[in-house]
Amino acid sequence: MIQIDQLTKYYGKHARGILDLTLEVKKGEIFGFIGPNGAGKSTTVRTLLNFIFPTSGNATVMGLDILKDTVEIRKHVGYIPAEVNYYDDMTVKEFLSYSTHFYSDDADERMAYLVEKLEVELDKKVGDLSFGNKKKVAIVVAFVIEPDIYILDEPTSGLDPLMQSIFFELLEQEKKRGATIFFSSHVLSDVQRICDRVGIIKEGRLIKIETIDQILKTKAKNVRIVSDDLKLKNNGNIVNLKKNDNVTTFTYKGDMNKLLASLQGANIIDVSIVEPTLEEIFMHYYAKGDETNEVVD
Amino acid sequence: MKLLIKTEFKRNLRSWFLWSSIIIGLTILEITLFPAFKDSISNLIDMMSTFPDSFLELFGLNQGGLDLTTAYGWFGMEGYLFMLLIGGSYAGILGSGILSKEEDDKTIEFLLSKPISRNQVLLGKAIVVLINITLLNVILFGIMSFIFASITDYEFVTTLFICIGPFLLEIMFAAIAMFIGVFMTKSRSVMSTSLGLVMGLYFVEIIATVTNKLDFLKYFSPYEYVNAVSVVKDHSIKPLYLLIMLGVMLISAVGTWFFYNRKDISV
Numbered sequence: 244m245i246q247i248d249q250l251t252k253y254y255g256k257h258a259r260g261i262l263d264l265t266l267e268v269k270k271g272e273i274f275g276f277i278g279p280n281g282a283g284k285s286t287t288v289r290t291l292l293n294f295i296f297p298t299s300g301n302a303t304v305m306g307l308d309i310l311k312d313t314v315e316i317r318k319h320v321g322y323i324p325a326e327v328n329y330y331d332d333m334t335v336k337e338f339l340s341y342s343t344h345f346y347s348d349d350a351d352e353r354m355a356y357l358v359e360k361l362e363v364e365l366d367k368k369v370g371d372l373s374f375g376n377k378k379k380v381a382i383v384v385a386f387v388i389e390p391d392i393y394i395l396d397e398p399t400s401g402l403d404p405l406m407q408s409i410f411f412e413l414l415e416q417e418k419k420r421g422a423t424i425f426f427s428s429h430v431l432s433d434v435q436r437i438c439d440r441v442g443i444i445k446e447g448r449l450i451k452i453e454t455i456d457q458i459l460k461t462k463a464k465n466v467r468i469v470s471d472d473l474k475l476k477n478n479g480n481i482v483n484l485k486k487n488d489n490v491t492t493f494t495y496k497g498d499m500n501k502l503l504a505s506l507q508g509a510n511i512i513d514v515s516i517v518e519p520t521l522e523e524i525f526m527h528y529y530a531k532g533d534e535t536n537e538v539v540d
Numbered sequence: 541m542k543l544l545i546k547t548e549f550k551r552n553l554r555s556w557f558l559w560s561s562i563i564i565g566l567t568i569l570e571i572t573l574f575p576a577f578k579d580s581i582s583n584l585i586d587m588m589s590t591f592p593d594s595f596l597e598l599f600g601l602n603q604g605g606l607d608l609t610t611a612y613g614w615f616g617m618e619g620y621l622f623m624l625l626i627g628g629s630y631a632g633i634l635g636s637g638i639l640s641k642e643e644d645d646k647t648i649e650f651l652l653s654k655p656i657s658r659n660q661v662l663l664g665k666a667i668v669v670l671i672n673i674t675l676l677n678v679i680l681f682g683i684m685s686f687i688f689a690s691i692t693d694y695e696f697v698t699t700l701f702i703c704i705g706p707f708l709l710e711i712m713f714a715a716i717a718m719f720i721g722v723f724m725t726k727s728r729s730v731m732s733t734s735l736g737l738v739m740g741l742y743f744v745e746i747i748a749t750v751t752n753k754l755d756f757l758k759y760f761s762p763y764e765y766v767n768a769v770s771v772v773k774d775h776s777i778k779p780l781y782l783l784i785m786l787g788v789m790l791i792s793a794v795g796t797w798f799f800y801n802r803k804d805i806s807v
Contacts, residue, residue, distance in 0.1 A: 314656065
């Protein structure tokens with residue numbers, strides 16, 4: 244549904260754009276696009292919607308060229324911006340009606356549903372809304388047209404946890420309906436919660452695309468051992484080792500049998516082996532290669 | 541696009557109303573002052589004969605210029621200049637804000653995420669500028685006709701020309717301001733640049749009129765194109781000047797279209 248091919252936006256030597264970005268978002272999937280602020284997420288989104296022009300490379304949305312078929316693409320895209328800027332002097336009601344008039348379909352029922360669900364205050368002026376409440380209006384704007392593709396740039400920022408779960412519920416509904424979702428975020432728990440695949444972007448370059456399962460599976464486990472006479476031999480598979488009194492924590496990347504074997508004979512009071520969070524894995528991608536592999540004996 | 545025009549028009553209505561009130565109010569004041577001054581005008585003319593000709597030319601009062609003893613001549617001396625300057629300022633501000641405000645307020649990102657092309661955005665906004673300026677001048681023409689008719693012999697053609705001159709000037713300033721707005725996205729900066737242009741060009745007009753040596757400058761002064769003597773007295777705008785004005789409008793419009801369709805809109 245979204246095909247990005249060697250897309251580059253060059254802003255000059257000191258400003259960061261995107262470089263040689265290639266990725267594909269398949270129909271019906273939720274694709275997480277993660278990276279810290281300034282990595283190039285918004286630049287990618289803005290290029291897809293033709294707010295800005297790529298320096299080189301190209302991209303298509305639903306097979307439509309982002310430069311030539313801009314208007315046609317926009318008919319099918321629901322967009323939530325990272326920072327919501329709407330007309331301050333309009334009431335929310337006026338604004339929503341302005342927004343929906345750009346589309347031919349009548350969406351009164353859907354509008355009423357979303358407004359109620361997200362508890363949007365229609366009579367307030369847009370300018371008087373808080374950041375989070377503006378975001379809710381942005382969600383209505385994007386979801387009311389029931390688009391084929393959602394392009395979401397940090398959609399959960401500013402939302403309280405309750406609204407976040409309502410938002411994810413709506414997103415699940417849309418996925419079931421068959422919508423394709425491009426979900427850009429720096430909040431990994433969001434991505435972990437809902438995305439099928441993730442692309443990780445760092446300094447304008449895409450460094451990895453994997454399914455959430457793959458990412459979680461291929462990576463190490465977090466191990467926590469409470470023991471008063473633990474002696475561990477590091478065969479290179481132990482990282483981030485921390486020892487505090489009789490509590491040892493580390494991330495283990497190797498064969499689990501070997502780890503368990505090495506624990507034989509020690510007086511183990513407690514042990515837990517859990518999957519690391521995406522956050523921890525993510526930090527791994529962003530580590531500058533100075534990981535400390537301390538040797539323990 | 542209809543809705544875009546309607547919304548944009550509504551957004552600019554208050555400013556239109558304020559500026560129109562000022563221009564229409566001053567115009568009414570200027571014309572209605574004539575009967576009171578009429579009797580002492582011969583004194584004024586005597587006094588002015590002591591002024592240098594180039595100075596008088598600035599007010600259209602040199603030999604072959606305006607006839608101050610008529611209401612139209614009286615209005616051409618001062619009221620018409622106000623129309624040009626204030627109308628020009630309004631047009632400059634209107635044109636400046638129409639594109640840049642949307643970028644300054646970052647609402648352009650919303651607008652361009654809707655199924656609407658940049659050309660439609662441009663066209664819609666240009667139409668709103670045209671409507672605002674036209675509406676102002678049509679109303680002005682109506683009110684002026686009424687007041688002139690009530691104090692003097694009504695001259696339809698003269699009244700019409702008094703409105704067409706500023707109208708053309710306003711459209712030209714608005715077109716230039718819109719063009720500037722493509723490159724400068726801070727509303728305030730565009731506004732001061734456009735206003736600076738409107739006032740600065742009047743300064744060029746003063747220099748071109750007062751000095752004889754820098755006569756060529758008159759080609760750079762839009763105020764000269766529609767100066768009171770030719771518009772109010774002669775009912776004419778020189779074809780060359782008309783061509784220059786239309787040319788500037790066209791170049792501004794094409795330039796706006798060309799660059800607006802190619803620029804990065806990053807908020």
